[in-house]
Every structure is written in structure tokens, then in C-alpha cells.
Amino acid sequence: MTDTPTGMEQIRDQLLDAALMHVPFDGWxxxxxxxxxxxxxxxxxxxxAACPRGAVDLAAAFHRRGDDLMVQHLHRTDLTEMRIRDKVGLAIRYRIEAAEDKELVRRGATLFALPQHAAExxxxxxxTADRIWTALGDVSEDVNWYTKRASLAAVYGSTVLYWLGDETPGEQATWEFLDRRIGNVMQVEKAKAQARKNPLLKPFLIGPDFIARQIRPPHARPRHRMPGWLSPRTE
Known part of the structure; x- marks a missing residue:
């Protein structure tokens, strides 16, 4: 398997490059x-054919391009001595900085706030949250796979909105806001860990913890045999 873009992906990239100068004035x-x-x-x-939904597909491609740049930047950075909260904060900062033009992001936020595009x-x-955790080596195989991404998505989304209105030099207020938001999440995780260690609360958590351990991320779910299903032949 290669990372060579297909013909349609190349056309989409060309259209996206050409659209960027028009989006600040016309939106997506x-x-x-x-x-x-x-x-x-x-x-x-x-x-x-490359963009059946027109500008919506270009806006989605622009977002995913930012994800790609963020991951590339992370892979070039030595993270070995960093705390997990600092790794996450750096990843979100890389992702926001990959956008460069606030107006492109602001127009995208407006587009995806519309009811017909909110799910997208x-x-x-x-x-984006999944790309960050994957790049940071997350190996969660239970409900934590979902909670980590849900928490990070909330932190990322709120930080982007703050960044769009930030006019401080170097977006310093944004990075301080990001640090506070990550701190809030870490406090919640710390409280959960303390609750599990509490002998009075521990009996009440046995059931929920058991159920949580049975939940699997999409890539780890077993494929159930259906009528007509053939198991792969083993040598």
C-alpha cells in the first residue's frame, strides 16, 4: 500500500489550492x-466527480490537510521527555498553526455550523482528535479509546473558537487558554482515579468498570460470521 494520491485526490488538491484565495471573500x-x-x-x-458536494468537500479536504501537516510536524518533534499533557497541548497547537489563515477556518466554522453540515x-x-491520539501512540482498547477522543475533541473545538477571536501577540492568550482546558481535563481524570482507589466507592464501580472494559474501538471489534461468510484459509 502506498501513499501516492489518486487522480481524484490530485484534482481535489488542485481545486483546494485554487479555492483558498476565494474563500475569504465568498466562503466555502x-x-x-x-x-x-x-x-x-x-x-x-x-x-x-472529485468533489460531488462542491465546496463542502473542499472545506473537508482543507481540514484534513491541516491534520496531515500536524501529524508530520509531530513526527519531526522529539516527544520522549514530555509529559502527556504537554504532548497533547503541542499537538493541538501544531494543528491550529497549520491552518495559518484564520478567515479560512472562520468560514469553515460557519459552514459546519449549518444544520445540514453539522454532522460532517x-x-x-x-x-482530528483521533489523529492526535494515534500519532501520540495511544493503545487504548476499551471505553478509554472513546473518552480520550471525546475529551480532546472538546478541548480542540473550544480552543479553535477562542483562537479565532484572539488578537494577542503570538496568540499567547490562546495557548494559555489551551493549557487551562487541558488542566481541567486532567483534574477530571485525577478525580476518577481517586474514586477507583476509594474503598467506599470501589464496590459501586465494579459493574460500570466491567461494562467499560467490554467496549471496543471500531478497529478492534470482532467480525461476526454472517450467512455466506468464509473464514480465511490458514496454511
């Missing part, structure tokens, strides 16, 4: 999409 809109088609010199039919926006933010 049909007007921006048509302008990108014209500027990129791509046949409209091919553009529609949630999937993208969840995807």
Missing part, C-alpha cells in the same frame, strides 16, 4: 468552487 460556497474550477483549468465534470463538522473534529 458554490461561487468559490466555480472560481476554483476556472482558476485550476479543470473540466467541470471532473471537478464534480463533528466527524472532522473527531477525526
Amino acid at each position: 460556497s458554490e461561487a468559490a468552487f466555480r472560481a476554483a474550477i476556472s482558476d485550476a483549468g479543470i473540466e467541470p465534470q471532473m471537478a464534480r 463538522g463533528s466527524r472532522l473534529v473527531w477525526g
